Amino acid sequence: MYGRIATRSFRFPGTPTLLRTTLSSPYTNSRTYAKHNRHKRSIDYRSPTLSPPVSQQTPNPTPKTPGGTPAAAAGAFTASRGSSNVNADSEGREEAALTSGSDSRLNSDPSSRGPEPAKEPIDQSEPRATSHPDYSQLQDEFQTSPSSDANTTPQSTSPSAIDPAQAAKQEQNQPLPDLTKGIPSTLDAELAEASAGSKSSSLDVREDSAEATPGGGRGRELPKTAYISSADRKQERLANYMYAFLFGSVIVGCIYLGRNWENENEEKKHPNAPSGWGFGLFYNRANARMTDTKDYFTEPTFPKLLPNVEPAMERPYTLVLSLEDLLVHSEWTREHGWRTAKRPGVDYFLRYLSQYYELVIFTSLPSMTGDPIIRKLDPYRIVMWPLFREATRYQGGEYIKDLSHLNRNLSKVILLDTSAAHAKQQPENAIILPKWKGDRQDKELVSLIPFLEYAATMGFEDTRSVLKSFEGKHIPTEYARRESIAREKFQQQLAEERAKRPKRSGAGLLGSTLGLGGSLGAGTEPSFSQGFEQGKTLMDQVRERGQKQYEMLEKEIKENGHKWLEEMAAEEKKFQEEAMKNMKGGGILGTFGGMFGGGDGSK
Structure with missing residues (x-):
């Protein structure tokens, strides 16, 4: 105004x-x-x-x-x-x-x-x-x-007093700051210039913008920190504090893991990392403890998956069977949901080979899923031991069935599976079969019985050598071919011996013909010689005895099967009652019952 x-x-x-x-x-x-x-x-x-x-x-x-x-x-x-x-x-x-x-x-x-x-x-x-x-x-x-x-003539050459057209032209020639990251802040630059004792003024009387001081130009390049807001700076400081805290935690954790062993058992378990002072010893102990923690989640639940067996009840050979796509096949449909089909001949397969092998079902399914299927598949407990995913080793994104944890001699263990990844640790003990997809005319599983029967009755010291001789071949077909050749040779030798009163045993002839070796042992019954006189090979006689044993088992199941089921149900119920009684007497329920006036207060 x-x-x-x-x-x-x-x-x-x-x-x-x-x-x-x-x-x-x-x-x-x-x-x-x-x-x-x-x-x-x-x-x-x-x-x-x-x-x-x-x-x-x-x-x-x-x-x-x-x-x-x-x-x-x-x-x-x-x-x-x-x-x-x-x-x-x-x-x-x-x-x-x-x-x-x-x-x-x-x-x-x-x-x-x-x-x-x-x-x-x-x-x-x-x-x-x-x-x-x-x-x-x-x-x-x-x-x-x-x-x-005369009143409009500029009295100064500063940017505020020059001609607007000339000022606009100068601003077009000068580069503008980068605003893609937000409006830049010049507070840091001004504070830096003030701390450095800069004598530059905001009003620069020089016409050449290139000679202007760093603090007076609009189009000068600003540091990257000028585009950072105060909220971002707070987040960066918080992140730096978190990084420092994590780094300190790692250092303290490494020192804690590298401490000396607490007892002698731990020290004996890790002979390569003894107690003592030194950077190398600290590192070895920390590495051993971290490995043990990782193995807790990746290794089998127990170092021995199967218990020790009494010599009187022990069978010389162990047959490990997979469950999914070998004995059963599960599929899901919109009409019926999940359904599980049993493979043709699976009952005969299990009951017949149970007289030669210790049967173990080893599945990669969890126990909550696999246990009901095994109960339906084998209600009379022909299979001695079921193992689930908790007994497998997790490595490389796959579940591996490590046979070394079975607590059995690996030279007399055979694994039947449909996945080669499951047998990655012991491929020489495995027979990999194609997956069964629900075909009702399938006979692949039953056709393996003669070979498995032969491997168990011939008394081989190492079954892995037998599997090695059939490597890369269809085992049922190859075994039938070899057995037919052995039978023809046996008949020729039998005819010659009958004419010359042969002194040689038919069992030795069969073993040398197949090229697999082995013998019947010292406890050979005289009836085998009678079978040889009748023209029966050793495997023919073994198969006849095995068939009679299977028929006796089937007869026993038909007569007493329902009693067995009732007895197993009663034992399971009794076990559950005892478990509940123990929980009420001295467990959590008993403790709470005594506190609130329930149960026996004296316990």
Whole structure:
């Protein structure tokens, strides 16, 4: 807001009234009023005194303002209205002075209204509103250049005072900061310059932007930290604290894991990492403890999966069978959900070979899933030991059946499976069969019985050598071919011996013909010789005895099978009752019962 123009009238004796206008300071007499934005009428601008006649005025024209308006008119235009010593007659004269020889364009600013309007000649015949012939000399404020360009010429070469067109051109040439990561912050740069004692000023008077100081240019390259907000800085500090905490935890954990063994059993279990002080010993003990922790989740549940067997009940050979896609096949349909089918001949397979082998079902299914299937498949417990996923080794994303944890001699263990990955640890003990997909005419499983019977009855010291001789061949077909060749040779030798009264045993002839070796042992019954005289080979006689044994087992199941099931159900129920009784007597339930007045408080 501009300062108000105050007018005062001074009357001196013997002199005419002199109008003296003073421009008050905007710092002392400044006032701001809320006024309506309306055009002021000429009657609102009142002259303080009457103008003298034209004859008494000075012949020099009244100086004009830069906009072309007479100085007297401008002074009268900006004079204060409502003066107490102005009469009605002076109001009329001032209105005549303002309306004569003047135009409304004289009040407009030439710097904002375009080109300067044409100057009109002043009519000297009409009275003027000047109050004194030397008015322009008394008012130094109005002694300005008549040209409007003089007021707009920049007095400084700083960016704030140069021509807008030139400033825009300079800004286009200067590179702008990268705003893709947000509005950059210049606080860090300003603080850095202040700390470094920079003497650069924000107003650089040099025209060449390349010579400007680093603190005065708009298009200078800012550091990456200028684009980071305070929230991001807090997150970075928090992350650094977390990293430091984790690093410290790792160091402390390594020191704790590398401590000395707590007892002698642990030290004996890890002979390569004895107790003592030293970086190498610390590392070995920490590595041993971490390996034990990992093995807890990846190794079998127990180091010995099968218990020790009494010699009287021990069978010389162990047959490990897979469950899924070997003995049964499970599938899911929208109509029936999950259904499990039993492979053709699986009952005969299990019951017949149970007289030669210790049967073990080893599945990669969890116990909660596999146990109900085994109960349905083998209700009379022909299979001695079931093993589930908890007994497998997890390695490389696969479940491996490690036979070394069976607590059995591996030279007399045979594994039947449908996945080679399950037998990765002992492939020489495994027979890999194709998966059964539910074919009702399948006979692949039953066709293996003659070979498995032969491997168990011939008394081999190492069954792995027998499997090695059939490597890469279809075992049922190859065994049938070898057995037929052995039978033909046996018949020829039998005919020759009958003519010459042979002294050689038929068992030795069969073993040498098959090329597998072995013998019947010292407990050979004389009935075998009678079978040889009848033209029966050793395997024929073994198969006849095995078939009779199977028939006896089937007869026993038909007569007493339901009794066996009832006895097993009663034993299982009794076991559950005893477990609940132990829990109530001394377990968690007994403890809570005694606390709240239930059960036997003396226990």
